[in-house]
Amino acid sequence: MKNGFSVFLAVFIALGLSWCGFVLGSVKQLGTAKQAAVLNSSDTYPLQRTGNATLGSQVYRANGCAACHTEQVRQDGVVCDVVLTAAGKKPTVVSNLVSTLKLTGLTREEADAVSDKIAAAGGSVETHIVASGADIARGWGIRRSVAADYLYDHPVQLGSLRAGPDLANVGARFPDLNWQLVHLYAPQAVVKNSAMPPFRFLFEVRKINLGGASSPDALQFPKDFAPPAGCEVVPSPEAKQLAAYLLSLKADAPLYEAPFTPVMTKP
């Protein structure tokens, strides 16, 4: 081959540069990442997972959950909503003013202008930062996923296909342990028309000891899905670990890189 050395050099430079860009650059930026501060709070995020939840991430991996579920919430935009907190000394003037103004879906500049107007009339306002996007509208998260969300994930199981819903926030959406376990045992018991296959091999169906009480771990089923009388369904250690991992998936802290105003919602 002619010019063998030049070809080698060109290939080496091309691969070397992309290695620097993809590997070295990323490690330099995020390789030393630590827990981030939660906005307007003394808390840090994310919390280290419990032992059971850490083991559960390997159960998640072993059962191929990432083949059908993602762990990444996308965000298309951000808007400001101006919220009136107190009408002040001249409530009618303020409420008349407020009724003429657009208060939601504003840019920061527009929101500041509106706030100044209302403040000048004597009312007091708060500006709420609200993330928006298709995933957020589906209720899969409050904000986009950022690198900090995956700090304790080994490996990071982002997923690329959504045969099922996104799980980045599943622990916040369904905080009930029994719900998670029943969902693994019989998905259709809690989500009608779910396409998810049941993971019954993670559970044991056994007879309740004669005269004995049922296990405290036994699953509580809705009426039509209960096991036959005298039997109970108990989760294996793997099922408990997987459920603990799912409950630990909570990307609900406002961070500097993904700000939003937490609004107290009813539980």
Add this chain to the structure above:
Amino acid sequence: MNDEAKSNCPTGTGGEPSATQSTVPMWIFIVTLLLLFVGAVYFDHHSGWFNAKVYSPYVSAEQLELYQPKSGAAAAAAQGKKVYETVCGICHGVDGMGKPNQAPPLAGSEWVTGGFHRLAQIPLNGLNGSLQVEGKDWNLNMAPMGANLSDADLAAVLTYIRTSWGNKAGAVSADDVKAVRAVVAGHPAISAAQLKDLPE
């Protein structure tokens, strides 16, 4: 063999195909330069300059900074919680329940939910002597922990303890704290007996 198939065959006798030299058309240069320009402009507007903190939909660190939550009662409450947990929570407990032989509870305390004039004097000036809190007697000394806090921070803390753990008293503003600070500046720590005589 038709013409198309024939044209895919290497010409010549069994050798590798060879390229000849010819000039690249000028329009390819122009289109490439235009694409490069458009790409550079797009990069300039959307890259965030490889800042690890800038994710879409934010396009720059400045824009991200603009959308940080600020001001408002929510921010003040959060600031109050932060200051409380670093300054007050060590003795009074992050749950406001107090600690035996360290500090009385704040949750449900009549001194906390009463008027702010009397309440603000405690962190500003310190307190010693016997004090009844929720029917129990506490005889401890408190240093003027709040004397070095700014008016806004102390107001945030007072508002936080007056509105948390089931307490439902009014908020305290930075101006309120400023007024109380001006009155009590330089006074020695007050005793619980004096505190009782102060107006709420």
